[in-house]
Amino acid sequence: MANSDSNNNTAVNVSEMIAQNKKKKNLSNFTEKSVPVILFLLASITVLTTIGILYTLITEAIHFFMEVPIWDFFTGTELRPLSQNPEFGLLPLLNGTIISSVIAMLVAGPIGLMSAIYLSEYASDRVRRVLKPLLEVLAGIPTIVYGFFAFTFVTPIIRAIWPQVEATNILSPGLVMGVMIIPMIASLSEDAMTSVPNAMREGSLAMGATKLETTFKVVIPAAFSGIIASFVLGISRAIGETMIVTIASGSSKNFTFDITESMQTMTAYIVEVSGGEAAAGTTIYYSLYAVALTLFVFTLIMNLLARYVSRKFREEY
Template identity: 50%
Template sequence: MAHEPLTVMAQLSVSATTKAHLAKRQRVDRWVRRILFLAAALSVLVTVAIVYILLSESIQFFRQVPLLSFLTDRQWTPLFSDAHFGILPLLSATLVVAAIALLVAVPGGTLVAIYLSEFAPVKVRDTTKPVLELLGAIPTVVYGYFALLFVTPLLQKLMPELPGFNLLAPGLVMGVMIIPYISSISEDAMRAVPRQLREASYAMGATRLQTASRVVFPTAFSGIAAAYILGMSRAIGETMVVAIAAGLQPNFTMNPLEPAATMTAYIVQVSMGDVPHGSIAYQTIFAVGLTLFSITLLFNALGLLLRKRIREVY
């Protein structure tokens, strides 16, 4: 009795029309698979090509400038007759701006995420989330001029000594810009915490805040850490805001109240000028690009490692 349906199916599959249909389906399936593979392969290929060009041009650069002086020289003056190729001034500016941005974005993004995921009524959440995501749709050049023409003058009212170009204003603005990235990913991670864990906490008499801080946040922390790392990568790689508002003078400083060029701002500056192809000035773009790439790669690898180590199973 139990075999009967199987027999019927076997009879069906040998009939000619079904066979042709099956062959067609398999053909379509094969093609779809090929196209999808091509799409995936293409993106990998492009990445490989970028890394290849970065490396090959950088090798040209490091034939002329020893790595040691690149890493230790305190001056970056590739276009001067007395050329110095020390990455430190660009690196320091990049790190100062990124640090200021993260000081704003990490607490801000985390608090927004906790509020949206644990406290906000459904209505508030449903309206706030799209608005926050809209912040991410604002072109970064707008943020740049916002920093230069609004935030810096505002800061100058508090600190009259502050120069028109400085690291503080773009750092703060970039922080605000990154908040939606961090809050969105963190909120997703917190919403993914199983309902049973929240109920367990509430059933123990915990308040909302206790449940959020002692159960939901630690449980979702691997995802939240990923959000932080992503935010950090963005802060380091962000270009327009700093190119517009931080100034284009390489300046080896840790003082956020001074103007300084970041790595990305330098690349913009040199790319816009007419630097002869193949010259040492041209190759600096790639050397700086490689440095930038290595730093973000390092952070991403760190993030991956961190996630694996602190991963909480639930």
């Protein structure tokens, strides 16, 4: 009797357990089904961000272009947003952006590439393990700190050597921006060069080439697409950089090629105008978005170009 009793007990337990299990299964089925949906919604936030950026920039820029003809905007050499009869020409800003980026790349390009060559081809493991993280510190410093450095340290030094240079000028932020971009170009180019297989280096060295000849005739041609991509990304970074030029280059809207003078970049214009001067709905306010849209398109093209170059011209080994 005791036996059947216990059997009964287990039977009850089993059926209870089955029922419980079913409940649990339903619950876990529910989580199993809802989790991917929730995660999908989270993932779509990034897409919404892109749509948000495009939508706000384009709709507000359209407002602007209804008041200022698009042709006048892109070819105008006068930018006087606050004057009685305002002019909205983009060229002074475009000019400032291009000149500061060129100065930055003249610094960052050669120095970054040569650092990459040293780290990838010449440095011993131990030296590399010290130098590389130190270079990366340079990349981690906030741009506002570089702006402070350019304005309070680099500019006075430049003015001591070259007195014509104004207190705010495009040269000093350009140079400092270049230093900021060095680690980016160095580490991306180094990645490209270290991925060149050793067999190619050894082949060249075995033929009697020196390390320098191997670097320039074998490694760099093989890593060329990656190096170009790193330069393009560096340019994109320079175009989008804001605080250094805002602080150290002032807000003069002159259309000039004189690097001793103050110039405004597209980014610095956005900071100046959005910093409280423009009420929503005015032409000045809408001009923000037209400038930002131009900036966005520029950097997007650069980034797509970098990806295209590194994919299209990559040598596979």
